[in-house]
Amino acid sequence: MTQYLRDIKDAVVSAFKGMGITSKHLAKKPVTLQYPDERWVLPERFKGFIINDTHRCDACLRCAKVCPVDCIYIETTGKAKDRYMYRYAIDYNKCIWCGLCVAECPTDACQHSLDYDHALYDRTRLVYEFTSPAKPIPCHKETRLEQGYYVPNADEERAKLAAKKEAELKKAEDETAAPDPSPDEGKVE
Amino acid sequence: MESITGLLTKIFGDGMSPMALLISGGLTMALIMSLVMAMCAIVFTWMERKVAGFLQSRYGPMRVGGFHGVLQPVADMLKILGKEDIIPDEADKALFMLSPFVIFIGSLMAWAAIPFAPGFIASNLDLGLFYIFAVSSAAPAGILMAGWASNNKWALYGAARGAAQMVSYEIPLALAAIPVVMATGSLNMNAIVDAQGGGVLNWYIVHDPFLFLAFCLYFIASIAEVNRGPFDMPETESELVAGYHTEYTGMRFAFFFLAEYANLFLVSCIATAVFLGGWHPIAGPVFLPGLVFLIKAVILVFLQMLVRWTLPRLRVDQLMHTCWKVMVPLTLLCVLGSGIWMMVSGELL
Numbered sequence: 143m144t145q146y147l148r149d150i151k152d153a154v155v156s157a158f159k160g161m162g163i164t165s166k167h168l169a170k171k172p173v174t175l176q177y178p179d180e181r182w183v184l185p186e187r188f189k190g191f192i193i194n195d196t197h198r199c200d201a202c203l204r205c206a207k208v209c210p211v212d213c214i215y216i217e218t219t220g221k222a223k224d225r226y227m228y229r230y231a232i233d234y235n236k237c238i239w240c241g242l243c244v245a246e247c248p249t250d251a252c253q254h255s256l257d258y259d260h261a262l263y264d265r266t267r268l269v270y271e272f273t274s275p276a277k278p279i280p281c282h283k284e285t286r287l288e289q290g291y292y293v294p295n296a297d298e299e300r301a302k303l304a305a306k307k308e309a310e311l312k313k314a315e316d317e318t319a320a321p322d323p324s325p326d327e328g329k330v331e
Numbered sequence: 332m333e334s335i336t337g338l339l340t341k342i343f344g345d346g347m348s349p350m351a352l353l354i355s356g357g358l359t360m361a362l363i364m365s366l367v368m369a370m371c372a373i374v375f376t377w378m379e380r381k382v383a384g385f386l387q388s389r390y391g392p393m394r395v396g397g398f399h400g401v402l403q404p405v406a407d408m409l410k411i412l413g414k415e416d417i418i419p420d421e422a423d424k425a426l427f428m429l430s431p432f433v434i435f436i437g438s439l440m441a442w443a444a445i446p447f448a449p450g451f452i453a454s455n456l457d458l459g460l461f462y463i464f465a466v467s468s469a470a471p472a473g474i475l476m477a478g479w480a481s482n483n484k485w486a487l488y489g490a491a492r493g494a495a496q497m498v499s500y501e502i503p504l505a506l507a508a509i510p511v512v513m514a515t516g517s518l519n520m521n522a523i524v525d526a527q528g529g530g531v532l533n534w535y536i537v538h539d540p541f542l543f544l545a546f547c548l549y550f551i552a553s554i555a556e557v558n559r560g561p562f563d564m565p566e567t568e569s570e571l572v573a574g575y576h577t578e579y580t581g582m583r584f585a586f587f588f589l590a591e592y593a594n595l596f597l598v599s600c601i602a603t604a605v606f607l608g609g610w611h612p613i614a615g616p617v618f619l620p621g622l623v624f625l626i627k628a629v630i631l632v633f634l635q636m637l638v639r640w641t642l643p644r645l646r647v648d649q650l651m652h653t654c655w656k657v658m659v660p661l662t663l664l665c666v667l668g669s670g671i672w673m674m675v676s677g678e679l680l
Contacts, residue, residue: 150657157642164386164641174389 184256189239191257194230194272198292199251201227201281205243211236214243219278223285226278234260234268249294360453364442368435368593372585373404375592375632382636414581419482422578426480430473431579431586437469438590438597445600446520448610448620459520460512463601464505467556470594471497474565474575477587481578489574492647493558493565499654500555500562506662507549510542510669511535511605524609528617534608539676541668546606548662550634553598555654557591560639564650599631600624607631 175182184190206214213236217229243252262268273279280286284303286293293299339356377392381399384391396402418427444459446452456462471494478490512518514535515526527534536546555562566574576587603609607627610620617623645653 146656157638160641161637164637167388168382168385168637170388172385172389176390176393 188254188256188258189241190255191234191260191270192232192237192239192241192243193253193255193257194232195251195253196230196272196279197251198249199227199230199279200249200283200286200291200293201225201230201279202248204246204248205252208242208246210240210242211238213237218281223282225281227281228273228275228278230272230279232270232272234270235265249292357453360443361439364439364453367442367596368439368589371596372589372592373408375595376407376588377401377404378632379636382633383640386637386640408585411581411585414584416581416583417578419578421482423480423482426476427578428583430476430480431583431590433476434470434473434590435586437466437473438593440466440469441597442593444520445597446524446604446609447600447624449521449617451621452521455521456519458518460508460518460523460601460605463520464501464508467594467597468497468501470590477579478575481575483578485571485573486575486577489565489567489571489577492567492571493575496558496562496564496650496654497556499651500552500658503548503654503658503662504552504556506659506666507545507552508601508605509662509666510545513666513670514538514542514673520604524604524611527608528611530611530615531608531613534606534611536606539669539672541665541672542606545662545665545669546602548658548665549602549606550631552654552658553602554635554638555650557594557598557635559591559595559635561642561644562650563639563644564647567644595632595635596628599628599635602631603627 201216201218203216206212206216213233215229215231215233216227218225218227220226239254241254244254246252260268280289280291283293283299287296287300287303339352339359377400380403381391390399392400392403394400395406418424441463443453444456444463446455446459474493474497475490478486478488478493481487511523515523517523517526523535531537535542537543554560558565565571566576571577576584579587603624610617610624612618612623
């Protein structure tokens, strides 16, 4: 009988204890975020979708080579100064966000963006193109400098280029001034 | 009913014969009560989801209809209307189609004797309270029919459990209301509410300690009677898929759902009328009686939701133990105790 009464008392007390806890939560502000309207503040090194800054990219192909799942497609045409990149695409169906391309990129063209919500209805649309064939990106240092694209240590490179041009110009001047300064030289071969 | 027939005579003049007046008044009232039931389902599904959400530190529906997802029930209803109506091949078709309506009508009939406001009662029966408990016991029949006709083992388990539970808990439910009947000396719902007029101290919940206990027992038994957590044995999602309505889809399922939420409100309305003074406010004269009644009933509904989202489900044996070994003796004690109380305090003499 005492056990019976104690059971009833325990049941009532524990029920009220539980209701007290849930009632407390009723007054608290919910912890959920209204996702599309409110968002988390992303950490600085958030590994979001990888983007390629085509202004900085010179198609060195290191990212495509280091990619473990081969999701980066780079297509170029021409050689040396005429080498142009007409396609840089990342297939996010394959991408595993390992970040190796970002670590490898010498010009910091490959970067993690802060984007992450790219759910789509069609998986073919997850292949993102960063360039258009109509506007190919120059790859050679000199053509890049001429067309105003990013080159590491641009000032030095520009100075070098200017020096080289000057030298060429001087050479040409010398050639015009003395049409045949040393005819023997050409016959060395 | 009086107010409705009065309104009808005002609209159509005195030309109506008493019979026509009775039938049209009854139909009007039935329509109003069906609408009340539908509104219950609409309002309380939204409320249930919001309460459940906030109890768990989340929001619940937020997207449909601007402010806090107020149009979510409408979206749910449209979804349910668009569902395919599936009747299993092996089901007993006639019973399968009939059972949602049996449950629905059992619930609708009980509304006839609920006094929402002075004069606003579908049928002012002398045996009002008795009538309510009598017709609401049609629900186990509907549940058994649904479970049997589905020809599904989960549905049958759920139905058997549900019927056993509802039949058992009807006893403490009715016994808990008996002290009030003793105090009033009537089963008429209007008389019960009228006897509680004039401030909170005249409500039966504070009449004597035994009546307070009776109210608590009524509240617990009513949760079990409407098959909600922690007594949701007939449904037990984790064990029986969905219990007796496992095989139901679309509008047939909606009828079960409608009846569940209507019953939830019904037992709260009975508790309001019987224990909490019906349309009488806490103090002062009767003011907006319908609104006062609704507020009290909705507070009770909220309490039932709080209980549902707090307490874990009981095992079947615990459920039966609670009913037969705890609640029935305690309600009998209430009947005896309040009888002695009334004799000692001189009310009976």
